[in-house]
Amino acid sequence: MDEKTEGSELKLFALNSNMPLAEKIAKAAGIPLGKRTVKHFSDGEIQIKIDESIRGADVFVIQSVSDPVNTNLMELLIFIDAARRASARTINVVMPYYGYSRADRKARSREPITAKLVATIMEKDGVDRLITLDLHAAQLQGFFDIPVDHLQSLALLAQYFVNHNQSQDLVIVAPDHAGVSRARELAGLLDAPIAIIDNRDENESRTQAEAVIGDVKGKTAILTDDIIDTGMRMAASAETLKNAGANDIYAMATHAVFSAGATERLQNSPLTNVLVTDTIPVPEDKQFEKLQIVSVGELFGRAIDLIYHDEPVDSLFQKMVDKSIKK
Numbered sequence: 036m037d038e039k040t041e042g043s044e045l046k047l048f049a050l051n052s053n054m055p056l057a058e059k060i061a062k063a064a065g066i067p068l069g070k071r072t073v074k075h076f077s078d079g080e081i082q083i084k085i086d087e088s089i090r091g092a093d094v095f096v097i098q099s100v101s102d103p104v105n106t107n108l109m110e111l112l113i114f115i116d117a118a119r120r121a122s123a124r125t126i127n128v129v130m131p132y133y134g135y136s137r138a139d140r141k142a143r144s145r146e147p148i149t150a151k152l153v154a155t156i157m158e159k160d161g162v163d164r165l166i167t168l169d170l171h172a173a174q175l176q177g178f179f180d181i182p183v184d185h186l187q188s189l190a191l192l193a194q195y196f197v198n199h200n201q202s203q204d205l206v207i208v209a210p211d212h213a214g215v216s217r218a219r220e221l222a223g224l225l226d227a228p229i230a231i232i233d234n235r236d237e238n239e240s241r242t243q244a245e246a247v248i249g250d251v252k253g254k255t256a257i258l259t260d261d262i263i264d265t266g267m268r269m270a271a272s273a274e275t276l277k278n279a280g281a282n283d284i285y286a287m288a289t290h291a292v293f294s295a296g297a298t299e300r301l302q303n304s305p306l307t308n309v310l311v312t313d314t315i316p317v318p319e320d321k322q323f324e325k326l327q328i329v330s331v332g333e334l335f336g337r338a339i340d341l342i343y344h345d346e347p348v349d350s351l352f353q354k355m356v357d358k359s360i361k362k
Contacts, residue, residue, distance in 0.1 A: 043124045043342045046089050049097040050114060053316050056131060056332055057097045063336020073110060081106070083113045086123055094123040095339055100134025100153070100183045101292070101315040108134060108153070112160050119161040126206075127164040127342065128157065129335055131314035132290050136171040137262070152238040154178035168314055168331060168339055169261050169289040184348055186334055188215070189287045189310055193224040195310060195329055196285075198255070206230050206254045206281075208247075210272045214260055221259050221287075230256070232272045252280030263288040263311065266297035270304035277305040291315050291328075 051058030138149035209218035230249025
């Protein structure tokens with residue numbers, strides 16, 4: 036990466052949540068990862084030391100707030116404090132997965148809004164900018180009074196289906212009514228109609244064909260969501276689509292949380308493949324035959340380059356799919 040003719044030096048660091056993705060981001064940005072030491076003591080306390088000068092530098096730190104969520108969050112906060120005290124010019128957090136994002140409102144009495152709490156803590160800690168991907172709700176950007184670059188992965192994921200010659204006779208399916216907006220965006224990219232799984236009871240795994248709003252018979256169905264956690268909703272939705280006459284059924288999501296037996300549930304479902312990104316690392320014991328992973332390293336690397344050089348990032352938000360490329 037070319038350095039600025041004027042201004043500060045770029046320093047890129049990564050903590051422990053997702054080193055494979057961090058290395059891809061560094062390669063895409065064209066700069067090495069900075070040196071740091073992270074120690075975890077036996078009582079759970081964390082010690083972080085930045086092992087090179089960052090005085091006057093624009094510091095970017097990569098950390099997903101994923102499992103173990105609280106440990107990764109504390110690593111990030113402690114690093115931010117260390118960077119601020121080491122006289123970094125700016126501190127930019129690259130958070131591929133924003134943990135606690137689902138707690139974005141008061142759904143019941145006496146509940147916290149934890150997504151806002153995390154935003155407040157990061158700002159008070161000294162963060163100057165957040166770069167993240169596919170927030171659970173786009174309005175979470177409003178929880179911050181600092182710049183937020185909210186990148187999106189839909190075009191990247193849609194391109195996968197085009198490249199693998201799976202973009203014909205499609206229907207894009209929202210697994211519930213809350214996911215209609217995402218399904219509609221994907222449908223626009225792939226020139227496909229949408230359908231909705233009409234499951235009105237969150238605790239009920241409905242598999243009746245009548246639970247589908249829209250025509251899926253004889254079509255290739257793509258279930259789309261931002262997060263796959265337990266996999267229950269995706270598996271039940273796939274069963275519903277199968278009963279409604281869909282041919283191949285795919286699941287597509289950005290963040291692979293994969294908790295509580297999700298991998299076994301997805302592998303044993305009628306799904307043909309499960310497509311996710313690498314915002315959260317999937318350990319070997321959670322990988323399964325149907326899993327396909329698309330990297331977002333290039334996307335984040337380009338974002339860092341543009342931001343550091345004070346160039347607009349709107350090119351990263353242009354959702355275009357090259358339908359001429361097929362394998």
